[in-house]
Amino acid sequence: MPLYLKPRKLDFSSGSEPLAVLNQHEAEAYGIQAGDRVELSWDHEKVIAAVEISSSRVNSGEIGLWREVWRGRRLRRQSVVEAELLSRPPSIEAIKKKLLGQELGYDEVYAIIADIASGRLSPVEITYYVASGFVKPNTDNELYYLSRAIAATGEQMNLPMQVVDKHSVGGLPGNRTTMLVTPIIASLGLYIPKTSSRAITSPAGTADTMEVLAPVTFPLSRIREIVKRTHACLVWGGGLNLAPADDRIIKLSRPLGLEPYDKMIVSIMAKKVAMGVDYLVIDMPVGDTAKITTRKLARQLEDKFIYLGRRLNMKVKVIKTLAKEPVGRGIGPALEARDVLRVLQQKPLKPQDLEDKAVYLAGELLELKKFCRPGEGERLARKQLQSGAAWRKMQEIIEVQGGQPNINADAVAVGAYRYEIHAPRDGRVGLIDNRAINGVCMNLGAPHEKIAGLHLHARWNQKVSRGDKLLTLYAPSKERLELGLKAQERTPVMTIS
Amino acid sequence: MPLYLKPRKLDFSSGSEPLAVLNQHEAEAYGIQAGDRVELSWDHEKVIAAVEISSSRVNSGEIGLWREVWRGRRLRRQSVVEAELLSRPPSIEAIKKKLLGQELGYDEVYAIIADIASGRLSPVEITYYVASGFVKPNTDNELYYLSRAIAATGEQMNLPMQVVDKHSVGGLPGNRTTMLVTPIIASLGLYIPKTSSRAITSPAGTADTMEVLAPVTFPLSRIREIVKRTHACLVWGGGLNLAPADDRIIKLSRPLGLEPYDKMIVSIMAKKVAMGVDYLVIDMPVGDTAKITTRKLARQLEDKFIYLGRRLNMKVKVIKTLAKEPVGRGIGPALEARDVLRVLQQKPLKPQDLEDKAVYLAGELLELKKFCRPGEGERLARKQLQSGAAWRKMQEIIEVQGGQPNINADAVAVGAYRYEIHAPRDGRVGLIDNRAINGVCMNLGAPHEKIAGLHLHARWNQKVSRGDKLLTLYAPSKERLELGLKAQERTPVMTIS
Numbered sequence: 001m002p003l004y005l006k007p008r009k010l011d012f013s014s015g016s017e018p019l020a021v022l023n024q025h026e027a028e029a030y031g032i033q034a035g036d037r038v039e040l041s042w043d044h045e046k047v048i049a050a051v052e053i054s055s056s057r058v059n060s061g062e063i064g065l066w067r068e069v070w071r072g073r074r075l076r077r078q079s080v081v082e083a084e085l086l087s088r089p090p091s092i093e094a095i096k097k098k099l100l101g102q103e104l105g106y107d108e109v110y111a112i113i114a115d116i117a118s119g120r121l122s123p124v125e126i127t128y129y130v131a132s133g134f135v136k137p138n139t140d141n142e143l144y145y146l147s148r149a150i151a152a153t154g155e156q157m158n159l160p161m162q163v164v165d166k167h168s169v170g171g172l173p174g175n176r177t178t179m180l181v182t183p184i185i186a187s188l189g190l191y192i193p194k195t196s197s198r199a200i201t202s203p204a205g206t207a208d209t210m211e212v213l214a215p216v217t218f219p220l221s222r223i224r225e226i227v228k229r230t231h232a233c234l235v236w237g238g239g240l241n242l243a244p245a246d247d248r249i250i251k252l253s254r255p256l257g258l259e260p261y262d263k264m265i266v267s268i269m270a271k272k273v274a275m276g277v278d279y280l281v282i283d284m285p286v287g288d289t290a291k292i293t294t295r296k297l298a299r300q301l302e303d304k305f306i307y308l309g310r311r312l313n314m315k316v317k318v319i320k321t322l323a324k325e326p327v328g329r330g331i332g333p334a335l336e337a338r339d340v341l342r343v344l345q346q347k348p349l350k351p352q353d354l355e356d357k358a359v360y361l362a363g364e365l366l367e368l369k370k371f372c373r374p375g376e377g378e379r380l381a382r383k384q385l386q387s388g389a390a391w392r393k394m395q396e397i398i399e400v401q402g403g404q405p406n407i408n409a410d411a412v413a414v415g416a417y418r419y420e421i422h423a424p425r426d427g428r429v430g431l432i433d434n435r436a437i438n439g440v441c442m443n444l445g446a447p448h449e450k451i452a453g454l455h456l457h458a459r460w461n462q463k464v465s466r467g468d469k470l471l472t473l474y475a476p477s478k479e480r481l482e483l484g485l486k487a488q489e490r491t492p493v494m495t496i497s
Numbered sequence: 498m499p500l501y502l503k504p505r506k507l508d509f510s511s512g513s514e515p516l517a518v519l520n521q522h523e524a525e526a527y528g529i530q531a532g533d534r535v536e537l538s539w540d541h542e543k544v545i546a547a548v549e550i551s552s553s554r555v556n557s558g559e560i561g562l563w564r565e566v567w568r569g570r571r572l573r574r575q576s577v578v579e580a581e582l583l584s585r586p587p588s589i590e591a592i593k594k595k596l597l598g599q600e601l602g603y604d605e606v607y608a609i610i611a612d613i614a615s616g617r618l619s620p621v622e623i624t625y626y627v628a629s630g631f632v633k634p635n636t637d638n639e640l641y642y643l644s645r646a647i648a649a650t651g652e653q654m655n656l657p658m659q660v661v662d663k664h665s666v667g668g669l670p671g672n673r674t675t676m677l678v679t680p681i682i683a684s685l686g687l688y689i690p691k692t693s694s695r696a697i698t699s700p701a702g703t704a705d706t707m708e709v710l711a712p713v714t715f716p717l718s719r720i721r722e723i724v725k726r727t728h729a730c731l732v733w734g735g736g737l738n739l740a741p742a743d744d745r746i747i748k749l750s751r752p753l754g755l756e757p758y759d760k761m762i763v764s765i766m767a768k769k770v771a772m773g774v775d776y777l778v779i780d781m782p783v784g785d786t787a788k789i790t791t792r793k794l795a796r797q798l799e800d801k802f803i804y805l806g807r808r809l810n811m812k813v814k815v816i817k818t819l820a821k822e823p824v825g826r827g828i829g830p831a832l833e834a835r836d837v838l839r840v841l842q843q844k845p846l847k848p849q850d851l852e853d854k855a856v857y858l859a860g861e862l863l864e865l866k867k868f869c870r871p872g873e874g875e876r877l878a879r880k881q882l883q884s885g886a887a888w889r890k891m892q893e894i895i896e897v898q899g900g901q902p903n904i905n906a907d908a909v910a911v912g913a914y915r916y917e918i919h920a921p922r923d924g925r926v927g928l929i930d931n932r933a934i935n936g937v938c939m940n941l942g943a944p945h946e947k948i949a950g951l952h953l954h955a956r957w958n959q960k961v962s963r964g965d966k967l968l969t970l971y972a973p974s975k976e977r978l979e980l981g982l983k984a985q986e987r988t989p990v991m992t993i994s
Contacts, residue, residue, distance in 0.1 A: 002987070004940055004980040025945035031697065033751075060945060061976050080983065096753055099631050124624050125752050131628030134596050255622045256593055443584055445528040452528070480528040483584055 002084040003030060005063035007042070009070050018049040020083070021064030027053045030085070037086040040069065042079040048086065091115040092125065098132040106145045113149040116245040127252050130263070138262045143304065144311050150270035155220055155241045157275045159227065163191050164369050165275070166361055167268055168283040169301075170202065172290050173437045174328035174351075177283065178206045179234060179340045180358035183393035184384045185365060186232035193227040193275060195237030197250075203441030203453055204333045207236035212337035212412065212450055214403025230396045242274040243267070259291070261301060269308045280309065280316045281365040283357075287323030290434060295320070317368050319361060325432045325460045328354040332446040332453015334414045335474065341409035344391040349409075359385065415444070415451040415474030417481040421488070423464040427496040432460050436491040440473065444484035449476040452484075458494065470494050499581040500527060502560035504539070504574075506567050514620060517546040517580070518561030524550045527582070534583045534617060537566065539576040545583065545616045588612040589622065595629040603642045610646035613742040624749050627760075635759050640801065641808045647767035652717050652738045654772045656724060660688050661866055662772065663858055664765060665780040666798075667699075668788030670934045671825035674780065675703045676731060676837045676891075677855035681881045682862060683729035684890035690724040690772055692734030700938035700950060701830045704733035709834040709909065709947050711900025727893045739771040740764065758798055766805045777806065777813045778862040780854075784820030786931040792817070814865050816858060822929045822957045825851040829943040829950015831911045832971065838906035841888040846907075856882065912941070912948040912971030914978040918985070920961040924993040929957055933988040937970065941981035946973045949981075955991065967991050 003026070010021065020040060022032060032038070036051045040063075049069055058064040063081050094108040104112075112129060115121045121129075138146065157163075166181045178196060185192045196206035196216075207216050217239035218226070226233045238247055246267045253259055272280055282305055285291070286298045302318040309316030328339040328351040342350040343358070362384075363377025372380055384390045395405035437454070445452035457469040464470070471493060475481035500523070507518065517537060519529060529535070531550045536543065537560075546566055555561040560578050591605035601609075609626055612618045618626075635643065654660075663678045675691060682689045693703035693713075704713050713733040715723070720737075723730045743764045750756055769777055779802055782788070783795045799815040806813030825836040825848045839847040840855070859881075860874030869877050881887040892902035934951070942949035954966040961967070968990060972978035 002984070004983045006976055029696065029939050029943075029945060031751075060942060061974070061980060080979070082983075092753065096755070099628065099753075099755075101631075122752060123621055124749055127621050127624040128628050128753055131596060131625050132631070134598070134629070134632045252621055255619060256589060256596070256625055258593060258596070258625075445530075448530045449528055475528070477526065477528040479582060483582065486584065 002082045005081050005083055006061060007070075007075055007079055007081045008058055008062050008064050009075070010057075010064045010066055018047055018068040019052050019066040020049040020069060021052045021054050021058050021066075023058050023060045023062065024053050024055040026060055027051070032085060038083045039086055040081055040083050042081045043074060043076070045073045045075070047073070089115055089120055091121060095125065095129045095132060099128060099135055101136045103139055104142055104145070106149070109142060109145040110149045110152070113146065113245040114153050116248050117153040123252060126248060130249055130252055133260045133263060140304065140307055143262055143266055144308060146266040147269040147273060147308055147312060150243045150246050150266065151273035153245055154243045154274055157193065157220065157224070157242075159191065159193065159224065159276055161191050162278045163193060163276050164279040164365055165192060165194065165272060165277040166281045166283065166365050167272070169264060169268070169285070170291055172285040172323050173203065173326040173331045173434055173441075174336055174339065174354065175285065175326070175357070176206060176209055176328060176336045176340050176354065177358040177361055179210060179394075180343055180355070180385070180390070181362045181365065182232050182234055183344070183390040183397060184358070184362040184381050186230060186397075187384045187389040187393040188366070188371065188380070189231065190369065190371065191227060192232045193223065194232060194234050195240065195242070195271065195275060196234065197237055199447040202438055203331050203446035204336055205447065206234070207238070208333040208447040208450070209336045209340070210234045211236070212334050213407060214398045214401040216401070218401075226400050230393070230400055232393065232397055233401070234397055235401070237271055243270045246270055261297075262304070265301065265304050265308065269305070269312060272314060273312055277314055279365065279369045280314055281361060281368055282316065282318045283361055284318055284320045285323035286320050288431070290323035315368060317364060319364055321357065326434065326437065326456060327351075327357055329456050330453060331437055331441050331456070332444070332474065333450040334412050335453040335455055338409055338412040338414070341407065341412065343385070344394050345409050346386065347409050355385065413451055415449070415453070415476055417475040417478055419473045419481060419485060421470045421473070423466055423468045423470055423496050425466045425496060427464065429458045429460055429462045429464060429470070430495045430497045432456070432494055433491065436488070436493045439487045439491055440484050440493055443480070443487040444473060444475045445477075445480040449480065451476055452480060454493070456494075464496060499579045502578050502580060503558055504567075504572055504576055504578045505555055505559050505561050506572070507554075507561045507563055515544055515546040515565040515616060516549050516563040517566060518549045518551050518555050518563075520555050520557045520559065521550050521552040523557050524548070529582055535580045536583055537578050537580050539578045540571060540573070542570045542572070544570065547619060583617065586612045586617045588618065592622065592626045592629065596625055596632055598633045600636055601639055601642070603645070606639060606642035607646040607649070610643065610742045611650050613745055614650035620749060623745060627746055627749055630757055630759065637801070637804055640759060640763055641805055643763045644766040644770060644805055644809060647740045647743050647763065648770035650742055651740045651771055654690060654717065654721065656688065656690065656721065656773050658688050659775045660690060660773050661776040661862055662689060662691065662769060662774040663778045663780065663862055664769070666761070666765070666782070666788055668786075669782045669820050669824060670700065670828050670931055671823035671833060671836070671851070672782070672854075673703060673706055673825060673833045673837050674851065674855040674858055676707060677840055677852070677882075677887070678859045678862065679729050679731055680841065680887040680891040680894060681855070681859040681878050683727065683894070684881045684886040685863070685868065685877070686728065687866065687868065688724060689729045690720065691729065691731050692737065692739070692768070692772065693731065694735055695733060696944040699935055700828050700943040701833055702944070703731070704735070705830045705944040705947070706833045706837070707731045708733075709830050710904065711895045711898035713898070715898075723897050727890070727897050729890065729894055730898065731894055732898070734768065740767045743767055758794070759801075762798060762801050762805065766802070766809060769811060770809055774811055776862065776866045777811055778858055778865060779813065779815045780858055781815055781817045782820035783817050787820035812865055814861055816861055818854070823931070823934065823953065824854055826953050827950060828934055828953070829938050829941070829971065830947040831909055832950040832952055835906055835909040835911065838904065838909065840882065841891050842906050843883065843885075844906050852882065910948055912946070912950070912973050914972040914975055916970045916978055916982060918967045918970070920963055920965045920967055920993050922963045922993060924961065926955045926957055926959045926961060926967070927992045927994045929953070929991055930988065933985075933990045936988055937981050937984045937990055940977070940984040941970060941972045942977045946977065948973055949977065951990070953991075961993060
């Protein structure tokens with residue numbers, strides 16, 4: 001139902017898009033909100049404008065027109081302007097359809113993703129889309145459409161050589177294997193342009209941890225140079241525009257700490273498409289408190305990865321590992337970076353579990369690429385660590401990314417506000433609660449506060465005596481330390497049974 | 498450990514949630530990040546705000562406050578604002594649970610609703626909750642919990658006596674029965690504290706129409722006095738804080754144009770609980786152009802209303818009426834008020850359909866309350882109109898709310914710019930288009946212009962001869978009249994077939 005309004009030329013210029021001002025009462029009566037789009041027509045003219053609302057600048061029954069509307073068009077004093085609210089972008093209808101449990105086709109998926117990428121959909125509208133994934137799981141087809149659409153609406157790496165990659169689906173605190181696998185693989189001459197994420201629902205992502213050692217934010221053109229020179233990079237993928245729609249979706253998943261499985265798969269695969277990955281090993285920790293909780297679920301996800309890989313022309317292998325407790329000792333960017341350096345520098349305090357897992361994954365990737373014979377990968381990978389070749393490659397990467405390549409593991413700065421938690425009695429360490437770790441570390445300020453986090457002195461099933469150190473909390477401020485302690489009191493990271 | 502900061506009012510409005518700006522260095526020192534939530538308190542005020550960080554807009558030691566923080570609160574230049582970092586509210590966990598398809602208990606529902614009401618949950622977080630209703634419809638239990646929680650987190654009327662009420666689910670132009678039922682019921686000594694809404698997308702709400710006769714905006718304390726004195730009131734509910742959580746939820750449902758029926762029922766029932774209603778008659782128009790389109794849907798909603806009434810200790814009766822055309826002759830605040838007065842004053846021009854419907858609803862309410870024997874209600878209600886008792890009661894209400902109680906129906910001011918539309922040929926009046934009525938009346942200026950609107954001289958299926966009056970348009974100005982006419986030409990209110 002259009003409005004008919006008397007025009008009033010306003011001597012304002014927005015410098016870009018045409019704006020039209022409606023009286024507040026009128027706008028309210030018609031349910032028109034600031035930012036809505038209207039199509040204006042009069043005599044033989046037609047123009048689309050965004051609505052501004054004012055209670056004083058125009059009277060009821062009038063429409064104020066900025067210069068961009070009337071300049072170059074015939075508008076007489078007696079003209080009557082017809083204003084019709086433009087129907088919402090079609091992607092809104094697709095979102096509603098999905099929210100009501102129906103399957104979408106490629107054009108609908110593409111419309112939503114393109115409007116998310118371009119910023120036409122508001123955060124609240126995107127949230128409805130994110131939430132719609134809970135109404136009914138996406139079909140395999142929808143997942144493929146999403147991966148394609150997300151990659152198609154972003155930038156692409158376009159390297160002229162074959163590219164390998166390793167990706168962890170996460171959910172396990174610590175587990176900073178990427179920062180070990182990458183230099184191991186690159187030290188053997190393969191190309192591994194690694195983009196990583198920042199933390200979503202955890203105390204640190206690989207990008208957060210790498211940033212302790214070197215900058216991780218570069219334009220794609222610079223990353224191409226880095227990779228051509230060192231065969232590798234360890235950069236933040238979110239700083240690129242590989243998957244702008246996915247970045248917005250992830251941002252809106254944060255408040256709830258939600259990451260639905262199929263969104264996760266799509267997010268990973270879309271970025272692999274954008275990076276031009278040909279061979280991909282996926283590390284999938286499985287366990288009660290990890291992101292993937294059961295073997296059955298793990299197999300379902302594996303199937304989806306393989307399915308999408310096939311449709312997207314990528315060789316994929318999924319490595320399911322048992323997730324009983326964190327991998328490594330430190331949790332939080334700086335504390336995890338210290339662990340990684342301890343392995344690369346083969347220090348006495350190196351966390352052996354972290355080293356073993358990285359070597360295993362690197363070995364699988366070498367075998368998937370047929371770089372070595374089956375069964376030879378792990379040995380080859382370990383050699384690169386022990387010979388120092390992996391550390392030298394990492395120094396190269398750190399240097400070319402603008403960090404300090406001569407950093408010593410034990411010189412990494414960690415939070416000055418500390419609190420040690422001791423065993424209240426003799427006994428054994430029970431299962432370590434990964435969710436409690438996340439809660440405590442986030443309350444301590446991680447990942448934004450690099451130096452926040454905790455160090456595990458004891459591991460699952462270890463015998464401890466009353467008074468033994470169990471964990472140390474690190475915080476950037478007294479307030480943060482108190483919040484972390486509160487979280488630890490409510491849901492303890494470790495219990496003694 | 499809270500921060501103590503000097504307030505600085507900023508003239509920015511976010512349009513939604515309260516925002517507070519901290520200096521970057523301060524925020525870093527205290528480990529506070531953008532997007533964190535802080536509880537601000539000063540003097541006797543308390544408000545939760547989301548943190549923005551700026552390196553230039555506020556100095557160290559200052560806190561910049563957006564309009565949503567300080568508007569409506571006492572903030573002196575010398576006030577010191579205490580800011581305390583909030584950890585994530587536990588209601589987030591409940592929202593996740595619901596989004597994953599699980600049923601919530603009362604404590605969880607209450608936690609969510611309380612955090613929505615207090616502003617601890619952000620718009621995006623609330624959107625997840627709204628969307629969760631699509632994952633799995635709310636169970637009857639959850640609807641009950643919601644109604645209770647929404648009422649419990651707002652202001653309450655707390656009258657010491659039994660209270661009756663009548664509510665229309667809306668969607669029908671005219672239909673101003675509330676302004677008749679209320680004085681009829683109160684004239685018999687029952688208590689009926691009526692709160693009504695303003696128009697959102699229609700030419701008038703009951704609050705807009707009543708405002709033609711008297712002010713309708715009062716604080717709850719004053720409403721209590723009015724009701725104690727006259728047994729009734731006819732006030733605007735939106736000015737009260739009866740259901741703050743519901744108000745926010747409704748606002749976030751708008752972008753997608755979603756109004757699930759469940760949410761509508763909860764919204765109504767929560768406000769009835771807040772008003773302390775014991776007996777409730779619900780008028781539910783059913784028809785193609787009404788809010789409720791089918792008999793089947795009407796029966797489902799009836800069941801839910803009755804169920805919630807039982808659990809909330811409220812006796813509820815749903816009256817389903819056929820919605821074929823407007824009830825009454827006038828559309829628009831003043832024209833509807835004139836209809837109401839014509840019935841109350843039993844004028845020759847009174848619209849009989851409006852009187853009959855009001856008498857019917859009032860009769861049902863009297864029988865529901867067991868104020869009279871079954872079958873006696875309607876007669877009793879009609880008697881109150883005919884004896885003048887209802888009009889005398891309405892005069893009392895108008896007077897105590899600050900209006901002019903001696904107004905004569907035919908002296909109600911209506912738009913001086915008028916246009917009569919006549920039948921172009923002999924024939925019968927076809928179906929009257931409610932949406933066309935809305936379009937014409939809004940172009941004439943209703944509801945903001947009280948005197949704008951239209952009067953229907955003919956009704957559906959009535960035989961008319963060429964030249965008979967069909968409708969009269971009323972406008973506050975020549976321009977407005979022209980705008981209304983244009984809308985009428987494009988989509989006519991009435992056609993002759």
